[in-house]
Structures are given as C-alpha cells and as structure tokens.
Amino acid sequence: MRTWIGLLLVGLLLVGCARKKEGIVTDERGEKIALGAITQEQLLKEFPPFKKSYSAYSPDSAAVDSLRNWEQDVKVLIILGTWCPDSRREVGRFLRFLDEAKNPHIQVELIGVDHSKRDARGIAAKYNIERVPTFIVLCGGQEVGRIVERPRETLERDFLKILKKISQLRAA
Template sequence: MKKALLAAVIAPLFMMPAHADEESKGGCGFEDNAQGGLFATCDQQEEKKEVILTGELGFDDLRQQPGYDDNFASYQPDATLVAALQKITTPTELVVIVGTWCPDCHRETPRLAKILEQANNPHISVKYIGIDRSRTDPEGLAAAYDFQRIPTVLVHQGGEEVGRIVESPEVTLEHDLFKILHAR
C-alpha cells in the first residue's frame, strides 16, 4: 500500500515536462530538477520553431537564427564606447556561450556582433559556443566554462578570465565590455 501511494505521488513528477515552470522564471537559465539533472528554463514564447545548433558556431550560423538580422540592423551601439574598444591593444578573446533556442541570445548576440563589427579591432576575437537545453555540446567545449545562464560572454586576456557579462548587460553590452577591459 505504501509503495502504491508513493508511486501515485511521485509518478506525476516524472511525467511533467522539463519546462513546466518556465513562466515563473526570467530569462534563459538552467535549474536542477527533482531527478538530479538539469533542465533549461526560458520565460518567452518565441521558441515555436526552435533550431538548436551546438558546438563552435560561426557568424553565418548565428545569422540564420530568427530575428538575428533585424536585431543586428536595428542596434545602434554608443559610438564613443565603440571608439574606446577600437583602441584596445591587449589580445582579448571573447567566448560567448549561447543557446540558439534562447530568446535572450537572439537579442544579445546580434548586438554583440554589431559592436565587434563596428570596433573592427584585430586584438579582439570572438568564439561562439552553442549549447543544447542540457548545457552541452558534442565537442564538450562549453564544459570548460562555469556558467548558469545564457548568453554568457566570458572576457579573457592573457589566458585568464577578466570578466563576464551574464544574460543581459548591466547598462549596454558596449558599456559593460568597456568597463571590464578598462578595469585592469
């Protein structure tokens, strides 16, 4: 009797979709579920025709995502901050962990690309790593980084992380990137 009652109470938990409580969360992140695993959370409903690209992604891969070109074209970075980013001479690598299924990534990734295009600084490189809803990619590239929410922009100089922008910037991407790079 106890086993049947326990099974009746627990069984619905296993049948619930992994994203059942997404409406109560903000942005795109990862939460522990009752079974000890992770599931992705996203509070927006933009995901109807999702395409999940994983591993190292190129600019053309990202441009094919919904709204990318529109968000890229419409974003107008602060010209003063872009000019300051043009003057960076220390080799800087940005590692951007994205989910092509994530609305926050659809918004922030094109903006970052626009900033970097306008800065046109050969000392700043970018690597995009696409992950699936379980925070993984086939090559295990994302596993090298500690992140809980996406997009996560990790800023590296001299082989060390000097800062990061998680999910959305405090002010703007160009402002936050400038702040990270000039705090050293």
C-alpha cells in the same frame, strides 16, 4: 576470435553514437539549434532572430571609438542558445558593436548549447555555464570577466569595464 571482433565493432559503434553532434542540428524537440562552434556568418544566416537584433542595433558611438582604440589581444567566448530569447537579443547586438569597432585585437568564438546548456566538446561545462548568453572575456587564456544573460548597464559599458580591468592589471 570473431566474437572479439564483433564486440569491438559494437563497442566502437556505441561510442560513436554516444558522441553529440556539432554544428547546426535538430534537437530532441525538433527545433534547429547550433551546437558547438558556429561562425558569426552561420549564426546570422541560419537564425533570423540574431540577424534581426544585429541589424536593428545602433551601438553607442563613443563606446565604439573606445573599443576601436583597444590595443591588447582579447578573446570573447560567447556561450549561447539559438533557442534562447536573451541570446537572440544580446548576441546580435554585441556582434554589431564589435563589427563597428573593427578591432583586430578582439577575437570572438561562438559556442551553441542545447536546452541543458551542454555542447559537444564540454566547453560550457568547463566554464560552469548556468545561463545563456554568457560572454566570457579572456586575456592570455585567463578569464578576466563575464557578462551573464543581460548587461547590468549596456553591453558596451559592461564590456569596456572589463577591458578597463585588463588595463589596470597590466599597469599593476
């Protein structure tokens, strides 16, 4: 009986240790990274390069006005690496754009990944993330579009094009 209890405890210990941590952690390189869900406030406070890109960016005012008038619920899932130069540049800018629009119909979820593009809950794997940052636009739980690594034109224009696609689908 003691043998079974001992094996059970060892098994539970191994399962618990195999689980990745979530939050702000130190990776295998000794670097502080965000792993899993992180709030905008945590990102901007704990990772200065994101705060710097957020503060320095001036979004296109016409795009901000367009976004301010958007009336359908949309979720933007942002998969990022706090260690990644592209994430450091683009995510802060995108958050500034959204904050200036102050649109309650647009919700953001930030998910940090490690250098292998993995997170504790497997969200990056679910969405087949190969590059960061990846901005995934969801409407009604369905992916409508994404911006991968850097915008083709500008973050504002690329995002508004995805929203236009939602409008067209809704009108059809």
